[in-house]
Amino acid sequence: MNVGKVIGGNVGGKLLIRLKSNAKVDVGDLLVCENENTGEKFFLKVVNMQISSLLAQQFIEEMAGQKLEHDEIDYNIFDAQDRFYRMCEAKILKIKRGDEFYPPRSLPNFFTDVRKINESDDFISQAGEIEIGYLRLGREALKAIKTKLPAKGLISHHMLVVAATGKGKSNFARVFLRGLLKLDDYAAIVFDPHNEYYGGKGSKGLRDHPLRNKVVYFSPKYESTPGAERLIISTRDLEPDDFFGIIDLSSTQQEALDLLKRKFKGEWIEKLLGEEIKDLFEMFDKKIARSTLAALRRKIYHALELHDKSGLVFTLEKTDDVSIYDKIKSAIEERKIIIIDTSMVGDDSEKIIASSIVNRVFNSFRYLKQTKPQEFARTPEVLIVFEEAPRVLGSEALANGVNIFERIAREGRKFKVGLCAITQMPSLLPAEILSQMNTKVILGLPSPADRSAVINSATQNISDESVEIQMLDRGEAIITSPFIKFPLPTKIFSFDDILKEDIANIKTTEKDISIGVD
Amino acid sequence: MEKIIKYLSKYYTEEDKKIEIDPSKFHTYEMNKYDGKILAVDGGSGIVFDGGSRVISKIKIGVVEYAKGKMTKQDVKKYFMLAIWKNDGIIIKLDPDEQITLSNKKIDELQNDARDILERKMINEIAEKEKDAIILSDGLQNLSPRNVASICKTSRLKTKNGRSLIGYLNEFTKDKYKDKLWYYTISEGEYIVKFHTRSKFCYKVTTKNKEVNNLFGAIAYYSTDPEILGYPYPLLKVDKIVRLREDEKQFDNHKLKLLAKQEGVNLEFDENSMIMHDLLDKRAYR
Ligand SMILES: Nc1ncnc2c1ncn2[C@@H]1O[C@H](COP(=O)(O)OP(=O)(O)OP(=O)(O)O)[C@@H](O)[C@H]1O
Numbered sequence: 144m145n146v147g148k149v150i151g152g153n154v155g156g157k158l159l160i161r162l163k164s165n166a167k168v169d170v171g172d173l174l175v176c177e178n179e180n181t182g183e184k185f186f187l188k189v190v191n192m193q194i195s196s197l198l199a200q201q202f203i204e205e206m207a208g209q210k211l212e213h214d215e216i217d218y219n220i221f222d223a224q225d226r227f228y229r230m231c232e233a234k235i236l237k238i239k240r241g242d243e244f245y246p247p248r249s250l251p252n253f254f255t256d257v258r259k260i261n262e263s264d265d266f267i268s269q270a271g272e273i274e275i276g277y278l279r280l281g282r283e284a285l286k287a288i289k290t291k292l293p294a295k296g297l298i299s300h301h302m303l304v305v306a307a308t309g310k311g312k313s314n315f316a317r318v319f320l321r322g323l324l325k326l327d328d329y330a331a332i333v334f335d336p337h338n339e340y341y342g343g344k345g346s347k348g349l350r351d352h353p354l355r356n357k358v359v360y361f362s363p364k365y366e367s368t369p370g371a372e373r374l375i376i377s378t379r380d381l382e383p384d385d386f387f388g389i390i391d392l393s394s395t396q397q398e399a400l401d402l403l404k405r406k407f408k409g410e411w412i413e414k415l416l417g418e419e420i421k422d423l424f425e426m427f428d429k430k431i432a433r434s435t436l437a438a439l440r441r442k443i444y445h446a447l448e449l450h451d452k453s454g455l456v457f458t459l460e461k462t463d464d465v466s467i468y469d470k471i472k473s474a475i476e477e478r479k480i481i482i483i484d485t486s487m488v489g490d491d492s493e494k495i496i497a498s499s500i501v502n503r504v505f506n507s508f509r510y511l512k513q514t515k516p517q518e519f520a521r522t523p524e525v526l527i528v529f530e531e532a533p534r535v536l537g538s539e540a541l542a543n544g545v546n547i548f549e550r551i552a553r554e555g556r557k558f559k560v561g562l563c564a565i566t567q568m569p570s571l572l573p574a575e576i577l578s579q580m581n582t583k584v585i586l587g588l589p590s591p592a593d594r595s596a597v598i599n600s601a602t603q604n605i606s607d608e609s610v611e612i613q614m615l616d617r618g619e620a621i622i623t624s625p626f627i628k629f630p631l632p633t634k635i636f637s638f639d640d641i642l643k644e645d646i647a648n649i650k651t652t653e654k655d656i657s658i659g660v661d
Numbered sequence: 662m663e664k665i666i667k668y669l670s671k672y673y674t675e676e677d678k679k680i681e682i683d684p685s686k687f688h689t690y691e692m693n694k695y696d697g698k699i700l701a702v703d704g705g706s707g708i709v710f711d712g713g714s715r716v717i718s719k720i721k722i723g724v725v726e727y728a729k730g731k732m733t734k735q736d737v738k739k740y741f742m743l744a745i746w747k748n749d750g751i752i753i754k755l756d757p758d759e760q761i762t763l764s765n766k767k768i769d770e771l772q773n774d775a776r777d778i779l780e781r782k783m784i785n786e787i788a789e790k791e792k793d794a795i796i797l798s799d800g801l802q803n804l805s806p807r808n809v810a811s812i813c814k815t816s817r818l819k820t821k822n823g824r825s826l827i828g829y830l831n832e833f834t835k836d837k838y839k840d841k842l843w844y845y846t847i848s849e850g851e852y853i854v855k856f857h858t859r860s861k862f863c864y865k866v867t868t869k870n871k872e873v874n875n876l877f878g879a880i881a882y883y884s885t886d887p888e889i890l891g892y893p894y895p896l897l898k899v900d901k902i903v904r905l906r907e908d909e910k911q912f913d914n915h916k917l918k919l920l921a922k923q924e925g926v927n928l929e930f931d932e933n934s935m936i937m938h939d940l941l942d943k944r945a946y947r
């Protein structure tokens with residue numbers, strides 16, 4: 144059904160469309176119009192609306208005044224629909240000629256009929272393996288058209304998921320991971336500070352998915368969770384690097400950690416925490432100040448949340464079986480999704496867990512690429528999902544020095560390691576980091592500072608979408624990415640709904656993890 | 662300027678008092694939410710090509726129909742008219758074909774006469790077809806159907822000393838008839854009518870319809886649009902449809918010349934000489 148007619152516009156700017164009086168059109172809607180003589184099909188997106196009239200403004204103001212002040216007067220506005228109407232501004236997303244899409248470098252004619260997009264417009268013909276939602280027309284989801292993202296390359300070019308709280312960031316991440324589960328060439332590591340990815344009592348997660356055998360879950364509370372492995376890290380497996388840029392360390396303190404490591408090897412933390420300060424002081428020929436040693440001892444002890452010899456995750460003891468790092472390494476080789484439950488540990492501990500794991504993965508990939516390129520070619524792309532990303536990538540965090548996350552943001556794509564940074568406050572991330580996050584999943588962002596941070600760093604021009612981004616509701620997103628042809632308005636699947644579908648459609652292939660009744 | 666004002670004020674005060682306005686000819690009436698059909702007819706015309714001795718003009722005759730406050734129909738008939746000087750006379754040709762006789766003298770005024778004739782023709786046709794409807798005309802005089810009312814924007818009627826009668830009546834009624842709808846009978850079939858209490862204007866209406874209370878009540882209902890309070894909105898609407906805008910003339914002018922060229926006729930040459938003439942006209946003689 145026609146919703147309006149083109150009445151003006153310019154390339155690079157916007158089209159002006161007069162709307163039919165009964166047309167239901169919202170900001171964000173997708174519209175289509177066709178130039179009959181050139182055969183071009185224009186895909187449009189409503190970015191703004193206004194009311195308008197054929198009468199002079201002065202006159203309208205007078206009418207309103209008359210109506211307000213002299214209500215008893217007999218007025219009838221004849222032909223009101225012809226004389227008072229709505230117009231919308233629409234940006235041209237792309238143009239289709241034949242079977243090809245082109246950037247918007249042309250215009251439709253005057254009075255061209257404009258209609259809403261429908262299933263038969265092969266608008267989303269782009270390839271993509273990961274279904275994330277439905278095409279969204281303003282507030283409406285067009286259920287017949289699923290939006291997809293291609294996994295290859297997109298993952299190692301990093302993703303940013305932004306939204307105010309409760310708008311559906313974690314839901315999106317779960318939906319995306321569910322997409323990865325169905326593919327065979329990708330792995331992911333999720334650091335889960337709220338324990339909302341694996342699923343548990345009362346909440347659904349990846350463990351409820353038919354392909355759950357591709358999910359590995361590490362938790363300190365492993366005993367009470369079916370299928371879980373113990374999250375335990377021996378301090379003997381930690382390196383000074385795992386702390387750099389993660390907890391606040393001066394350069395003197397960093398040097399001291401290096402010296403400790405060189406001298407004591409795997410026991411460096413045990414020694415730092417266990418020896419008398421004065422003995423350590425002597426052992427290093429007084430090269431490390433006593434105050435430095437004392438400060439380091441305090442910081443590391445607290446960061447690792449140790450109580451005597453063992454904390455919830457970290458332990459000074461040797462762990463007898465395979466280290467968590469090796470387990471993760473083989474899980475990646477098996478293209479699994481690894482979820483690390485950090486909900487029970489503090490912020491510093493979580494960052495050290497994450498940094499140490501990510502460090503190992505990144506270094507091993509880098510090493511492989513340099514030494515065994517063929518083997519590297521066979522490794523999967525790995526996505527690192529990190530909630531509340533400013534904790535490690537924010538300007539303030541980076542003031543502590545370079546850390547592994549920043550390094551991955553800059554060069555991870557060369558080594559098939561990508562970040563999925565989730566945050567409520569993108570404005571806390573430095574501009575260079577934001578622009579490294581090539582794919583941006585933008586859910587509702589009411590704050591102007593956060594909005595402009597994201598808009599300014601997007602790979603596609605979405606400055607016209609600012610109003611829309613401000614008003615996006617839960618689960619409604621705009622996705623920009625160099626891997627898709629235009630900013631994709633999407634209604635993200637609800638994970639719970641899509642899970643139900645998958646349960647109905649996919650047969651669990653391998654052995655079940657026995658799941659207790661919850 | 663002061664002198665002129667003094668002179669003028671004499672006319673307003675002394676002279677006008679002498680005019681006899683017969684208070685018994687004033688009547689009030691009530692608006693009625695008429696739910697029958699009301700139609701308005703108007704014409705527009707203009708020259709789209711002026712080649713001196715050959716002139717092509719465009720004539721539009723439009724009609725709009727309203728019922729219960731809503732537009733139910735609108736239609737425009739478009740004509741092109743060619744007028745050519747030949748053997749001391751003017752030959753005219755209408756497209757689409759229509760037999761009319763014109764007695765006018767000036768080749769660049771003929772289109773107005775043709776429009777007048779076509780407009781009357783349309784009114785008569787409609788009046789015949791829509792016997793129960795009210796048909797409004799934009800000021801055409803001497804229309805015979807009973808169901809037609811002709812509304813004059815600028816009445817040429819004067820008081821004895823030459824002041825406009827409408828202006829005078831407006832002043833005369835501003836107290837006693839302030840919040841009333843009224844009409845003043847000039848003669849049988851000729852009235853001055855106020856269609857909205859808040860409007861400054863009143864209009865001369867000619868009609869053979871005898872039930873003027875109902876007629877004016879219905880027109881008053883259609884004169885409540887704030888864009889043109891006190892004037893029948895359908896007449897405004899039809900005027901908008903038939904008015905020949907400058908860009909429309911330009912468009913037709915280009916199209917004409919193109920078509921002529923395809924026929925091997927170059928109209929451009931004639932027109933250019935006209936433009937020259939036009940320029941001289943404007944600069945030297947005005
Ligand atoms: N696309 C969606 N469709 C339906 N419901 C959704 C969608 N996205 C999120 N929700 C619901 O909204 C609520 C909040 O979602 P979610 O936890 O993903 O938000 P969040 O942005 O991660 O919030 P926080 O800032 O607290 O981490 C949940 O109950 C979730 O089920």
Ligand SMILES: [Mg+2]
Nearest residue numbers: 311312313314
């Ligand atoms: Mg969340």
